[in-house]
Amino acid sequence: MGWHGILGFEYGIVQAPLGPDISGPELVAAVANAGGLAFLRAPDWESPDYLRELIRKTRSLTDKPFGVGVVLAFPHEKNINVILEEKVAVLQVYWGDCSVELVTKAHRSGVKIVPQVGSLEEAKKAIDAGVDAIIVQGREAGGHVISQDALISLLPKVVDLVGDRNIIVIAAGGIVDARGYVAALALGAQGVCLGTRFLATEESHAHPTYKRKLVEYDRTEYTDIFGRARWPGAPHRVLKTPFFTDWKSLPVHETEANQPVIGRTTIHDREIEIRRLGGTVPNVTTTGDIESMVLYAGQSVGLIKEILPAAVVVKRLVEGAQLLIKQKFS
């Protein structure tokens, strides 16, 4: 198989923006250096100077291009301005309207723009807005999940919708290894976006206990019990830990707002108290009761057996896909 890459990157392998503050400069640089498209995650509040520092720190670790992901549900205008001023290669946006205005603004700055979508309607809007690529997220994905459809169902429909337009389709959700990569290519994608697999790397900013749980646990559940007060209406997929199992039936009117503080953390440039049932994922700076915090993960987490260097993840995907194609389809 010849590798064509996507959007100017060597391979069609994308490291999802993991947030907040999990995919930092070290992870992004490692994936970029290995030939993948990697995303920093912008803060979920306006913090242009800090974001500029993040981008520049990443540039000090790699001379390869990379991107930044922005959750449109939170304040983001100043952050986006910095991303465009710094002319990173790709702006990824999620959970909000990828408008014609935003696409035009990105393109004027020479920045490619790639929304992650979870429905055919969102994909239609993205196509009409003139985006460069679309990440199609299936319901099996980890973290915040906008999709209701499994990848095997939604992806081919978006591919058909794109037709012969020059828009790259990237598959996200449940992809962990070369099997998922080749399956996504068969379904019509030109690239794959992996979250949980890159979360479970040496370079991710996830707390060591969180990383260990990704290897230990193999079940997840789609829920809305975490972070309701700050981000209502935002379902997510998490590890089925004992804590989650105890709290999964939290009545809809209860939120983290009236729960005790169970830890502290620094997220991007802010020191934050973590309340029980808060949506704040434990990063490397977090202290407190880590096992009772939200531990986002995709449904295929059971296929992750070890924490690896990010470059090894990329290498295994590429070489594994080549081998699988040779053995199965030649």
Place this chain on the structure above:
Amino acid sequence: MGWHGILGFEYGIVQAPLGPDISGPELVAAVANAGGLAFLRAPDWESPDYLRELIRKTRSLTDKPFGVGVVLAFPHEKNINVILEEKVAVLQVYWGDCSVELVTKAHRSGVKIVPQVGSLEEAKKAIDAGVDAIIVQGREAGGHVISQDALISLLPKVVDLVGDRNIIVIAAGGIVDARGYVAALALGAQGVCLGTRFLATEESHAHPTYKRKLVEYDRTEYTDIFGRARWPGAPHRVLKTPFFTDWKSLPVHETEANQPVIGRTTIHDREIEIRRLGGTVPNVTTTGDIESMVLYAGQSVGLIKEILPAAVVVKRLVEGAQLLIKQKFS
């Protein structure tokens, strides 16, 4: 790509037992004649003589081998005895325990046995019981859905669990065309099992209005509102019709038992009244308010654009997969 077939069949293409009374002799014979593994669906009550007739009628339409599917949640012992006496090629079982005793009994009769499972635990039991193949059903499947995991997540885990044992792994759920077929092969399956796609064929016993809706509608939902009185705890995936949307929030204590009769039908050898919210799918004999009946469908129904002869479905899967592999992976 060389086609190896599975379980002695020409291709790795399986027509799911569609029930009750949707995959009858005509559909099964058409798929068998085209080289696929096709399943009759046994009645959901003991009806050995009628089932024997069904098998013999199918044999009058094809000299190729075929199978019978049995839902273990309903009375089935006499039916299974007939299936084994008639020595059909494959016994498929679902929604219940595929015990060592049952496997041994099938093998003594020279009948292969293939459970459909929806979890790693069920797969483990099936492997230990010595089955010939395992159908792995993802949550995107139509009809009654035992799985909580998407196919892309569950399938590779079952493949890893099977390892180098001589057990065929077949993928079910969300597969409609060659893209899904090749994706399933990439994920490690040796065959694919399609329900909705074969439901939408000329030969299926589905009511013409139901078939038309499969082409018209492209959304489904996972629910438990239909057929609760007769088969509680059995979630299913249905077309998101206006009727479904009106009734989807049916309180858990309400069932079809106290609803009005909205139609009549003959299922296998029985004349039956269909109550509103009953679990009885409209077959070709059904009269009444078809659009308010349960219309099972898988999540990829949006990829179905026309009613086709079953042989054309098989042919397109095979030729489409060959072309896709050649274009994408050679």
